Amino acid sequence: xxxxxxxxxxxxxxxxxxxxxxxxxxxxxxxxxxxxxxxxxxxxxxxxxxxxxxxxxxxxxxxxxxxxxxxxxxxxxxxxxxxxxxxxxxxxxxxxxxxxxxxxxxxxxxxxxxxxxxxxxxxxxxxxxxxxxxxxxxxxxxxxxxxxxxxxxxxxxxxxxxxxxxxxxxxxxxxxxxxxxxxxxxxxxxxxxxxxxxxxxxxxxxxxxxxxxxxxxxxxxxxxxxxxxxxxxxxxxxxxxxxxxxxxxxxxxxxxxxxxxxxxxxxxxxxxxxxxxxxxxxxxxxxxxxxxxxxxxxxxxxxxxxxxxxxxxxxxxxxxxxxxx
Ligand SMILES: Cc1cc2nc3c(=O)[nH]c(=O)nc-3n(C[C@H](O)[C@H](O)[C@H](O)COP(=O)(O)OP(=O)(O)OC[C@H]3O[C@@H](n4cnc5c(N)ncnc54)[C@H](O)[C@@H]3O)c2cc1C
Numbered sequence: 537x538x539x540x541x542x543x544x545x546x547x548x549x550x551x552x553x554x555x556x557x558x559x560x561x562x563x564x565x566x567x568x569x570x571x572x573x574x575x576x577x578x579x580x581x582x583x584x585x586x587x588x589x590x591x592x593x594x595x596x597x598x599x600x601x602x603x604x605x606x607x608x609x610x611x612x613x614x615x616x617x618x619x620x621x622x623x624x625x626x627x628x629x630x631x632x633x634x635x636x637x638x639x640x641x642x643x644x645x646x647x648x649x650x651x652x653x654x655x656x657x658x659x660x661x662x663x664x665x666x667x668x669x670x671x672x673x674x675x676x677x678x679x680x681x682x683x684x685x686x687x688x689x690x691x692x693x694x695x696x697x698x699x700x701x702x703x704x705x706x707x708x709x710x711x712x713x714x715x716x717x718x719x720x721x722x723x724x725x726x727x728x729x730x731x732x733x734x735x736x737x738x739x740x741x742x743x744x745x746x747x748x749x750x751x752x753x754x755x756x757x758x759x760x761x762x763x764x765x766x767x768x769x770x771x772x773x774x775x776x777x778x779x780x781x782x783x784x785x786x787x788x789x790x791x792x793x794x795x796x797x798x799x800x801x802x803x804x805x806x807x808x809x810x811x812x813x814x815x816x817x818x819x820x821x822x823x824x825x826x827x828x829x830x831x832x833x834x835x836x837x838x839x840x841x842x843x844x845x846x847x848x849x850x851x852x853x854x855x856x857x858x859x860x861x
Contacts, residue, residue, distance in 0.1 A: 539565040540625040542616065544574040544633055550584060553631035555699035557692045558591060560658050561629045567660035570626055573597055577615055581607035590704035597623065601715040606726040609639040617646050622713060625687050627665050632691035636726065644689040650682050652690035656811055670811050674692050694792055694815045731761045735756065737771060744770035744801040747790055748778060751806015751846055755783040761805060764850050774796065775807050791816035801838070802804040805846045809834025
C-alpha cells in the first residue's frame, strides 16, 4: 500500500501546487507508515525525471502515452485508473487545481469512491486519513473521513502546506507503467489552453495594497477605498465577489483564482478571510484587517486588526494620513 501524489504539469513544467500536495502526501505517508509515490502523466516525461526523483519519495511512477500529451479528462482518468489498479494506493492526493477539479471526482467515481475536494489540512487518526475542509466561507472547519475499503481521494488547497520544506536528496527509483489508451476512449478534443489576459495592473509588484471585500456593500462606496489607497500611495485590490459583480476589474482580484500578492502592507477592508482569498495575500509583510466581526478569519493572519465599521475607520485613516502629509 502507498500514498500516491499526482503531479500536475502545464506546458511540460511542474505546477508548483503539486509540491504542496507532495508535502501533504509525505506527512500522511509518515503517519500511516506507507510509502510515498509521485505519479506524473504526459507523452514524454524525460525532462522532469531528475526533478521529480530528487524529491523525498519512495518512488516516481511515470505514465507516458502519446494521447496524454494534452490534458483530457477521459485520458487522465483511464491512465490513472489502470495505474491505481496496480499501485492500489491507500490515499491518492492531488493539488486542487482547475484541472483536478475537472477529472478528480470522475476518477474517484470510476473507482467507486468519494472525492474529498479542497482540503486545507490532513491528519491521521486510527490509521485513517482525516481531512480538514472549510465550511460556510471559512467560519467552520469540518473534519472529514471517507468510509469503506479502497483508495481515499482528496485534493489539497493551495497554500495549505508549505512546499519550501521539500529538500532535494539522492535520486529515488523511477519506473514507467504501461499505459493502454486508444483514441476512441477520448471523447474531447483539446483546443488552445485559456490564458488570462495580461492585467493592466501588476498587483504582484505593488508595495502597498488596499483591498476591499463585500463589507463595502455597494459600488457607490468604492471611492472611499480609492481615496484611502491614494492617501497611502497604494494600489486597490479586491476579494472575488467584488470582481464577480463587476465593481472592479478582474485583474484586481486577489486569491486562488486571482493574483498572488506580497506587498509590504496589505490593508483588508471588509474581507472575511476565506482561504481562497488568504492564499493570495498571506505572503504580505504586514497585514492590517478592518472588519466589524471580531471572529472573522482574516484576524487569524492579521498583524494588526481593527474590529470596527470600515465606514468609520477608513475616513479616520484618510484624515490622519492627510494630516500627517
Ligand atoms: C473555486 C473558488 C475560487 C475562489 N477564488 C477566490 C479568489 O481568488 N479571491 C477571493 O477573494 N475569493 C475567492 N473565492 C471566494 C471565497 O471563498 C469567498 O467567498 C470570498 O473571498 C469572500 O469575499 P469577502 O471576504 O469580500 O466577502 P464575505 O465573506 O461576505 O465577507 C465580508 C466581510 O465584511 C465584513 N463587513 C461587513 N460589513 C462591514 C463593515 N461595515 N465594516 C467592516 N467589515 C464589514 C463582514 O463581517 C465579513 O467578514 C473563491 C471561491 C471558490 C469556490
